Amino acid sequence: MSFQIPGIGPKTESKLQQLNIFSDWQLLYHFPHRYIDFSRVIPISKINLNENCTLSGQIVHLENIYTRSLKSLQKIILKDRSGQVELVWFNQPFLIKNFKIGDSWAFAGTPTLYRGKTTIFSPEYGQYNTGKIIPIYPETKGLTSRWFRKIIGLHFDTLQKNLVDLLPQTLINSYNLLPLKQALQEIHQPQNQKLLAQSRYRLGLDEILSLLTLSRLQKKSWALNKPKFILKSNKTIDSKIKTLISSLPFSLTESQVQAWSEIKPELTSKNKVSNRLLCGDVGSGKTIIALLSTYLTSLNNRQSLVLAPTEILGKQHLKTFQKYLPSTPVYFLSAHQSLPAKIPRNSIIIATHAAIFQKDKFIKNTALLVVDEQHKFGVKQRSFLSQNSPPHTLTMTATPIPRSISLTFFGNLDLSTLKNPPQNRLRIKTFLVPQNKIPACYQWLQKDILKRHSQAFIVCPFIEESESAVTIKSAKKEFEILKNIFPKLKLALIHGKTDIETRNKILENFQKNKINVLVTTPIIEVGIDFPNATTIIIQSADHFGLSQLHQLRGRVGRGALQSYCYLFTESINDSSLKRLEFLSKNSDGFKIAEYDLKTRGPGEVFSTLQHGFPSLKIANLSDIKLIELSQKILTDLEQNYPNFDLEKLVKNQKSLSMVGNHLN
Secondary structure (H helix, E strand, C coil), X not given: CCCCCCCCCHHHHHHHHCCCCCCHHHHHCCCCCEEEECCCECCHHHCCCCCCEEEEEEEEEEEEEECCCCCEEEEEEEEECCEEEEEEEXXXXXXXXXCCCCCEEEEEECCXXXXXXXXXXXXXXXXXXXXXXXXXXXXXXXECHHHHHHHHHHHHHHHCCCCCCCCCHHHHHHCCCCCHHHHHHHHHCCCCHHHHHHHHHHHHHHHHHHHHXXXXXHHHHHHCCCCCCCCCCCHHHHHHHHHHHHHCCCCXXXXXXXXHHHHHHHHCCCCCCCEEEEEECCCCCHHHHHHHHHHHHHHCCCEEEEEECCHHHHHHHHHHHHXXXXXXXXXXXXXXXXXXCCCCCCCEEEEXXXXXXXXXXXXXHEEEEEEECHHHCCHHHHHHHHCCCCCEEEEEECCCCCHHHHHHHCCCCEEEEECCCCCCCCCCEEEEECHHHHHHHHHHHHHHHHHHCCEEEEECCECCCCCCCCCCCEHHHHHHHHHHHCCCXXXXXXXXXXXXXXXXXXXXXXXXXXXXXXXXXHHHCCCCCCCCEEEEEECCHHHCCHHHHHHXXXXXXXXXXXXXXXXXXXXXXXXXXXXXXXXXXXXXXXXXXXXXXXXXXXXXXCHHHCCCCCCCCCCCCCCHHHHHHHHHHHHHHHHHCCCCCHHHHHHHHHHCCCCHHHHC
């Protein structure tokens, strides 16, 4: 890939690559992220303060003004028949060389009152920047939105020269869609707001349609697989599974019973290889479903493989499986722990994602693969799922996934959902703590820990302090401060840079209640289970998405004692505070994820799922109507256009880096 249009030399090419733009094609698909409407062209006398406009006139005065601090100010007075206006820029001394007194120019901006005079600060100028709706692009140093507007405007015909609209014209007409060329023209050079909305709709549909097509193709491909090992369900096996369920110290929830009724028939099918996503809220009991699935496999004298993203979570699974399956061989494999030379055929192997691929001989004997937290499961590690005879696969995620997300990203998987929390579990009380109440909250926490012999987490977004985000708490600095605040308590610190052996030792001591307060970053977000931890304080809570806050909150409330979550923030932003208030009043992870999707957008909601997820430039994943229309169009293509090559839709988007690792 390379650039064919003029004006892009090696230096500019290097800058474009910082924005993941490597070709003319990707430059054409470098979409604006917002717009400023300067289409209102008026005489100077019709100016309304704080309303965007474009003004045309003659330059009657221009000057560079230098201050004592060696900073500069550039001023132009623009005049037309109805009046005059001052135009001001800062620290751009070379800008004045573009203009001469007596020249006629158009300028666009937002007028304000400054020292009694109508003034426009940093106005736009030139044919690509005035008198129209102007796009604002993602930028990098040396490549401004002005540059993108000019280069794309000058060379649009060349950029789209080989453009092919993959959708049939009859289908475009029947769904009242803009043709692709027009949609691209309008996204970069919108004539009006209506056409801009239609453009975004068409291009967003292309993105969603590509992802749905990918999922559909993957599902069809998987359906061609036959089970690697046939698992049976007979009276003896069913009886042993029922005995296991009745021996559990709790009853299965309605959701767990439903999920098991969906999973079990697939595992024992002679014709279908199961490929199912088990989506459960915090503490909804996914592990027990995985345990039942592996037990069924073991009773068939076949091997199961359970993959966990971290050694900590893997060892927790090991304890659970050994506790409830004392007669079944259960082994642990990690970078620090190997398997015996020979293991029984009916073994359950619990391994970290990374370790298993150093021992891939065990994969060949696997009848059931359970992947915990698949989003942390890398592209290379997923590749063996595409082998000729993949095992039955159960993928688990603790992130509640809204319907629109599951339709788009997980259409290739059958979905089971756990929504009912375990019986008799106390609801975690959540509070948004004002700044003036923080000292009292700390005093209460120390008393509560000493009284109930409970434990607490204090979570900070960053490890180190950041000069660009001084109000966001860092774990290292807070740890030093908190040692003085809690002189009677034992504190420890872990974060992403803590080496694994030290981290495991600290967590082991926390498990034994040798540590009262664990100061940490969000690395504890998923899967850590400490029933004695009853309080979590989340610093700079506005810095997290609600879904992530909900995951962090789920680290407490796992025992019999009442648990608490306290949200600290220095933010005074109304929308941020409303979001945190919503979390404090809601405990349903699915409702929280839906709310987060609508108020923050998918990239932020699913920050924990970014590894392996596509980056959408236009589509909004809260737009369920767009997703449903995309599904309808895909079905239309399959049924009424038998010669249409669906794979082209996917390849086209992949070449634009829109769907990224999702295609691997």
